[in-house]
Amino acid sequence: MDIKKIIKTLKGKNLYRQLKTIERAERVYVYIDGKRYINFSSNDYLSLAFDAELNAKHQNCLKKWPAGSGAARLVTGNFSIHEELEKKLAEIKKTEAALLFSCGYMANLGILSSLLGEKDAIFSDELNHASLIDGCRLSKAKVFIYKHRDTNHLKELLKKNRDKFETIAIVTDSVFSMDGDIAPLDELLKLAKDYNAYLIIDDAHATGVIGNSSLDFFNLKPTKRTIIMGTLGKALGTFGAFVASTKEMKEFFTNRARTFIFTTAIPPHIACMTLENLKEIQPRMVRLRKNIYLFSKLTGIKSQTAIFPLIIGDSGEALKISEKLLKKGFIIPAIRPPTVPEGTARLRITIAAGHSEEELRKLAETIKSLI
Numbered sequence: 001m002d003i004k005k006i007i008k009t010l011k012g013k014n015l016y017r018q019l020k021t022i023e024r025a026e027r028v029y030v031y032i033d034g035k036r037y038i039n040f041s042s043n044d045y046l047s048l049a050f051d052a053e054l055n056a057k058h059q060n061c062l063k064k065w066p067a068g069s070g071a072a073r074l075v076t077g078n079f080s081i082h083e084e085l086e087k088k089l090a091e092i093k094k095t096e097a098a099l100l101f102s103c104g105y106m107a108n109l110g111i112l113s114s115l116l117g118e119k120d121a122i123f124s125d126e127l128n129h130a131s132l133i134d135g136c137r138l139s140k141a142k143v144f145i146y147k148h149r150d151t152n153h154l155k156e157l158l159k160k161n162r163d164k165f166e167t168i169a170i171v172t173d174s175v176f177s178m179d180g181d182i183a184p185l186d187e188l189l190k191l192a193k194d195y196n197a198y199l200i201i202d203d204a205h206a207t208g209v210i211g212n213s214s215l216d217f218f219n220l221k222p223t224k225r226t227i228i229m230g231t232l233g234k235a236l237g238t239f240g241a242f243v244a245s246t247k248e249m250k251e252f253f254t255n256r257a258r259t260f261i262f263t264t265a266i267p268p269h270i271a272c273m274t275l276e277n278l279k280e281i282q283p284r285m286v287r288l289r290k291n292i293y294l295f296s297k298l299t300g301i302k303s304q305t306a307i308f309p310l311i312i313g314d315s316g317e318a319l320k321i322s323e324k325l326l327k328k329g330f331i332i333p334a335i336r337p338p339t340v341p342e343g344t345a346r347l348r349i350t351i352a353a354g355h356s357e358e359e360l361r362k363l364a365e366t367i368k369s370l371i
């Protein structure tokens, strides 16, 4: 592999990526090179991660719980605070049980690779998150990609192929991470029933945004065939992830998901801090809904979630607009291929509960003047 050449090619195509160094963060602000920017690209939708008051409460967690768990959960890394958090997360998702994972990426790899194997098939939305795609690959199951949110296409694929496989699963983001649109979970659940499939739902951008669970948004209840993956690092403001499903499924993943078994348990103090944050989410969810509604009205970009994609197309052009916004004090990095499909480079604007009305108006005006 010619690494020098790869890097040069990326630069030539405006696809080279670089880290930005944040010196300090507070509420919806980040500080870079001593300058303050309004953050419009964080997944901290409820503005919990950089809240000074909450941070003070978190100090109590640090006093009580260690920074490291010392071992995997199944060895000697399982603390009572992990179980307390799992109980709370199951309650939120209205499932029998929940199981913590180190992060969402690991959870998706673990779910897919343990549940599905060579004799099985996965039906996956074409815009699913990279961790779901990698989970599909790791499982060795046959993968069928259906067109984005297209249940007719999915049905066609199921009809033609269901009988050739043993276990099958339909896999989808509930809120799509780069477009902010919502999967038709009501129809997907019906198809899962009709074709005896599991429905694996990735709630990374749904938890705390369109309800506690994406199923709530559709007035649906979890069933024995639904497996919900939720993350703690986005709206819940800490770090980690979980799978919410039946008790039996929890037992299965505890024994079979390699990304659960062979890794160190999440730090106990993080579990404690997550429980603290969960006490704060309800009023912030209301504020976030108000902000989403207002920003939608101001910009004409329709979104029911915190994600507002501003599709530019060309990667170089998207980079230029992102730099202009940066000069005006807004941090909104350009999202380019391979994160999004070729020719759909964009600014992925995300709205948070902590943005003020004035900040939302200022951004909407600035965008209008630039595009």
Ligand SMILES: *Cc1c(COP(=O)(O)O)cnc(C)c1O
Pocket: 102, 103, 104, 105, 106, 108, 129, 131, 173, 177, 202, 204, 205, 231, 232, 233, 240, 241
């Ligand atoms: C962020 C994200 C993940 C990964 O979660 P982490 O906890 O950050 O590893 C999985 N799925 C989707 C849709 C995501 O956006």
